[in-house]
Amino acid sequence: MATPDTPSQPVCPIGVSERTLSALHDDAVSRAEAARLIAHLENCPACHGRLAAFHDLAAALCSERPPQPDERLWRAIAAAGAGPSQPPRYFSGGVPSRPSLIGLGALVAVLLLSLGFSLLLGLHVPGGPMQQTPTLSPALTAIPPTATPSLLPVHPLAWQPVATSAPSRPLAFADDGESAYACSVGDDAQGNAVLHIWRTADRGVHWTPARQVPTDPTVNGCELVVDASDPSAAALAWQPRGGGGGDPYTGLMTTVDGGVTWQAVPPDPFTRIDQLDSRGGVIYALRETVESGGSVAFHLWASGDHMRSWHQVDRGLPAAVAGFWLQPKGSGILVVISDGAAAAPTQLWSSPDDGATWHQLEIPGGLPSYIPARVASLGVSSNSIVVRSLQGHFHICVSNVDTGTSTQHSPPPSLVCSLDGGSSWHTRTLLVLSTAQGSPVGPDLVGITADGTLLAVSRGTLYRLAAGADRWQSLGRLPQVGVTYCPEPGAGILWATPVGPPTDQQDRIFTARYTP
Secondary structure, three states: OOOOOOOOOEOOOOOOEHHHHHHHHOOOOOHHHHHHHHHHHOOOHHHHHHHHHHHHHHHHHHHOOOOOOOHHHHHHHHHHOOOOOOOOOEOOOOOEOOOOHHHHHHHHHHHHHHHHHHHHHOOOOOOOOOOOOOOOOOOOOOOOOOOOOOOEOOOOOOOEEOOOOOOOOOEEEOOOOOOEEEEEEEEOOOOOEEEEEEEEOOOOOOOEEOOEOOOOOOEEEEEEEEOOOOOOOEEEEEEEOOOOOOOOOOEEEEEOOOOOEOEEEOOOOOEEEEEEEEEOOEEEEEEEEEOOOOOEEEEEEEEOOOOOOOEEOOOOOOOOEEEEEEOOOOOOEEEEEOOOOOOOOOEEEEEOOOOOOOEEOOOOOOOOOOOOHHHHHHOOOOOOEEEEEEOOEEEEEEEOOOHHHOOOOOOOOOEEEEOOOOOOOEEEOOOOEEOOOOOEEOOEEEEEOOOOOEEEEEOOEEEEEOOOOOOOEEEEEOOOOEEEEEOOOOOOEEEEEOOOOOOOOOOOOEEEEOOO
16 A cells, blocks of 8 residues: 555654555565564554554545446547447447457457556455455466466355444454453543453353453553363453553453453563463463563463462473464373574474473474464464364474565465374465565465364465365455454354454454354
């Protein structure tokens, strides 16, 4: 959306420029940069408003219709072709008299020009009704030599909006597909902040407010994480008003009764929970803690007493943990580490014995940057790394090129998957599109279904690649930008949530049953 005359002026206190926000709107930044900017938008009205202005401008342009042909158009075509200065005459059968070849060439030129304007105005249009067959914009063309094979016939999902009275964000979802948490901050009659927390156990049909919430008159914002396997456990980080630099979310509270009551965690020493999962009655958490030197550490911990005490699981790993996955039956753990104190590259490490021993996985082509798990609660599409435990093994898929930083001459991105926990890898067909500038755009991987199908999102459309297949299939346009796949019930549930400027005018949440 940036124009040549748009100056790169800061629009927020930390200096995020209009050009940077425009690039975010146009999907022209890396995944890591997008995650950083989206997290910043949650607490910067200036940037949020400017991004909304870009969205409104795009919507206004897209609402314009190309002019309909009239007498002037036909006179221009006739003049160019030295033909009659009037519209073509139609016989009773409705077939026009045949124009000369010169006139036909002029007609084709004018129609192509009109089509070009129509397509230009069609850029960045949010998808129409969810049952409409999506089409690829001319700006999204496959890139040889890794051109995506022709897509299978479209299989649009039936998206349904969640009750309009439900809170819209922030949101956190459990793997059961039915459970989600939401929070918001308002003011009471005296101007003190009031924190509200809700939970749904029926996919948004009903939202139940928490009965007991620790109150603090300075709370300014909230973020949620929920235990993927046990939705009765969740954690909420809250932000004091007027907080200083760095991570402003310095308060923490937890629940183990499905969000009915919440318990405050002592603020000293600082602790934050970024991801939760459980098995066998033990809760595992990615926690931020303050070390003796004052630096913040990111480690995997486990608790057998409902988060009252913890022991560290990831001892010996060389960098900060950014995310983890558990084998529901057994003792296997897989973690992704990234951006440690020594700026270590992204790596995958596996433990077969609940953290007693660890070994690093070798991934062909290396690993891209990884968006921390808690950023997903803001609605950000999941990463270029997705994992699911199936038949006792971790199934892993990696899009191992961060296409947001690629150039026209960069090697095309690739997709590799493992069905045996990383012991062996095979190459899959990667859906690769290109921008109008020729830069490759790879998809954001969303999840792996029970039958091994890979789900991915690219520029507002959901796609899938079945196990063993080499052709992707479109599942239609998304009603909202953020998408989360929950593996249960049945074949799974998808949630679509708002991120940044609303795609849906009512800023609603949507759900859909995944159908194989």
